[in-house]
Amino acid sequence: MSHAQLMEREFEENLCSELAERGWLYEGDGNPTGWDVGLAMVPTDVLHWLATQYPDEYEKAVPEDLVSETRSDAERKLLEHITKELAKATRMDPTTGHPVGGLLGVLRKGFSYAQIGHPTAKFGPMMAFPPANPNLTEVVEAAASVRLRILRQVRFDTKTNESIDVVLVANGLPVVTLELKTDNTQTVNHAIRQYKEDRKPGRSRPLLAPGRALVHFAVSNDLVYMTTKLQGGDTVFLPFNRGNDGHEGNPPSATGSSTNYLWREILARPTFMRILKDFALFEPGKSGKKDDGRLVFPRFHQLRAVERVVARGASQVDDHAHAAAATAEFMVRNDLPRRARHDDFRASLPDDIR
Numbered sequence: 001m002s003h004a005q006l007m008e009r010e011f012e013e014n015l016c017s018e019l020a021e022r023g024w025l026y027e028g029d030g031n032p033t034g035w036d037v038g039l040a041m042v043p044t045d046v047l048h049w050l051a052t053q054y055p056d057e058y059e060k061a062v063p064e065d066l067v068s069e070t071r072s073d074a075e076r077k078l079l080e081h082i083t084k085e086l087a088k089a090t091r092m093d094p095t096t097g098h099p100v101g102g103l104l105g106v107l108r109k110g111f112s113y114a115q116i117g118h119p120t121a122k123f124g125p126m127m128a129f130p131p132a133n134p135n136l137t138e139v140v141e142a143a144a145s146v147r148l149r150i151l152r153q154v155r156f157d158t159k160t161n162e163s164i165d166v167v168l169v170a171n172g173l174p175v176v177t178l179e180l181k182t183d184n185t186q187t188v189n190h191a192i193r194q195y196k197e198d199r200k201p202g203r204s205r206p207l208l209a210p211g212r213a214l215v216h217f218a219v220s221n222d223l224v225y226m227t228t229k230l231q232g233g234d235t236v237f238l239p240f241n242r243g244n245d246g247h248e249g250n251p252p253s254a255t256g257s258s259t260n261y262l263w264r265e266i267l268a269r270p271t272f273m274r275i276l277k278d279f280a281l282f283e284p285g286k287s288g289k290k291d292d293g294r295l296v297f298p299r300f301h302q303l304r305a306v307e308r309v310v311a312r313g314a315s316q317v318d319d320h321a322h323a324a325a326a327t328a329e330f331m332v333r334n335d336l337p338r339r340a341r342h343d344d345f346r347a348s349l350p351d352d353i354r
Helices: 005-019 043-053 055-061 068-087 102-108 136-145 188-198 262-265 267-278 300-314 319-334 343-347
Strands: 113-116 120-123 148-156 163-172 174-179 215-220 222-229 283-284 293-296
Touching: 005 148, 005 174, 005 262, 005 283, 043 055, 043 068, 055 113, 055 136, 068 113, 102 174, 102 283, 136 267, 148 267, 188 215, 188 222, 222 300, 262 267, 262 300, 267 300
Parallel strands: 174 215
Antiparallel strands: 113 120, 148 163, 163 174, 215 222, 283 293
């Protein structure tokens, strides 16, 4: 193993170990033994969630009396159906503003599964999120049982052994990919180039298909860039940096890489689940075509602005009110076609962010 590879491996190990300290499962040092490259998911985690959270519906999809190969076939058909749900075009419900279809629709709303000769199974969301009211014990318990898992060196192509450095999955479904580079040997631009040139979507690469993962991060010790849609050479990466005293980039860290805020703060379980619940959105394209649109993952400064709104209003309004204000503030800054663009929503925000 070359010096560059050793440095990158150490960076990867440190990142994953720190994520494990912040609520992520890190079993077998992230060995992706349970990963199905063709389905682009961890089947055991997906099935575990459905069976434990929706046992009556699961019985319709995979009857308890099925055994051996017959049961495995029923499970496989259910998993293949989920991949079709994930591949659906996402749209935003004009009334609720919630995503329907695709990754966010499956995570937040759920899906139906119909089979000939069997009742339709209607599964709820593939995620549960901590409620504002801690007295909602069933929801609290469901949120605590969500499996956020770290996988390392994950194959993404059924025809090759090529792998992505780190993939983060939520109840078996991939939500984040990361390509890592150490600045001692390479730069963040090498990771960006790797995504553009070697991580092009294709029929044998379901993980890389638009909408299958929420966000892709190119990470070095000094800088972070992100995209929500891989398009080969046309992929657009945006900076995900904190800023450094009015300048670009990140300030030095006394306890590790300058980019450790990504895994210590943004990807830490509480913050990341809040992002999945409230701030990850889908923005339709102007053409109206199925593939014209993009997932939206909030950038670092947007999240921090939201936190300031929440902190500012904490002594004046209840949790629901400042959560709503925070969400509205994010949407206004991101200029999304939601109700937050209306005057009544803007009026609820502090003067300096309207």
